[in-house]
Amino acid sequence: MDPSFIIGLILAFGALYAMITMEGASVDALLLPAPMILVLGSTIGVGIASHTIRDTILAVKSLGRMVRGPKKTPAAVIPFLVGYAERARSEGLLSLEQELDDAPDDFTRNALQALADGTDAEDLRDVMEDEIASAATRNKVAAKFYSSLGGYAPTIGIVGTVVSLTHVLENLDEPDHLGHMIAAAFVATLWGLLSANFIWNPIAGRLSRIGAVEIERMTLVSEGMLAIHAGAGPQLVEERLRALSGEKGKIKGAKKDAVEGAS
Known part of the structure; x- marks a missing residue:
């Protein structure tokens, strides 16, 4: 699991809490149910309205992957x-069928099966490129969903502030309460900006990055499988993949050592 998302949120909200306490303010003054419900609920609502149900389900399912981070670095598949x-x-391409159970992911497993089945090189390339394009589209949809929430939230916060200020203007005959009412009115704007920049945009950015890592890994697998299909030797396959991944040095021991090291 990659902890950067959790660490980042702790630092962000910790800095906010430090500012609040150093200014002598109260956290309770910011945790007002009405503006929080408006901003968070309406933001999610308009986000769903601007996408399809399928997009929304895909975005929700991607949250687990977002928290966990990439399963493997692209270079981890080289061994x-x-x-x-x-x-x-x-032993020949047919022997690769014995490697299916130990394959690091479904994409690699499917490519191995295609190699063992004697699939033509062009057909193999087309199938893998189609899978890569499909994965890129899924990643883009999920990231765009949360990016749109980050765009809606500040504006909805302003809407909440306008609604609250309208209530303030209705009670100008109660000057003793105006200060508290005006302060409460701006809490909606605060939560709009806060949720956009502390929650939605970081989620979108992290999903984009995780998606890019996944596509890079799949591309390495694709190039490696095509090289194997063409009869390239292990050293040439390694050199080519390391050049593509930007990794330096040389891997020792290939797949077996990678499995043992991971365990």
Whole structure:
């Protein structure tokens, strides 16, 4: 699990809490149910309204992946691919079928199955590119959903403030309460800005980054599988993939060592 999201939120809200206490203000003054319900509820509502139900379900399901972070770095699949190249060179492509159970992910497993089945190189490339494009589209939809929430939230906060100020103007004959009422009115704007920049936009940015890592990993797998299909040797496969991933040095031991190290 990648802890950066949790660490970032703790730092952000911790800094906010520090400012509130240093200014001598009260946290309770900001935790007003009415503006929070308006801003959070309406933001999610208009976000759903601007997307399809399928998009919304996809965005909700992506939250778990967002918190956990990428399953593996792109370079983590290189030892597996080098191991596959070694086996294919010594035992033939059909022997790769024995590697299916230990494949690091479904994309790699499907590509291995295609290799073992004798799929044509162009057909294999088309299938993998289609899967990569589909994954990129899913990642983009989820990230865009939360990015749109980050765009709506500040404006909805202003709407809440206008509604509250209208209530203030209706009670100008109670000057003793005006200060408290005006302060409460701006809490909606605060929550609009706060939720956009502390919650929705960070989620969107993290999903975009996780999606980019996933696509990079899938691209490495695709290039490695095509190289294996073409009969490239393990050393050439490793050098090519390391060049694509930007990794330095040389991997020792291939797939077996990677599995043992991960455990």
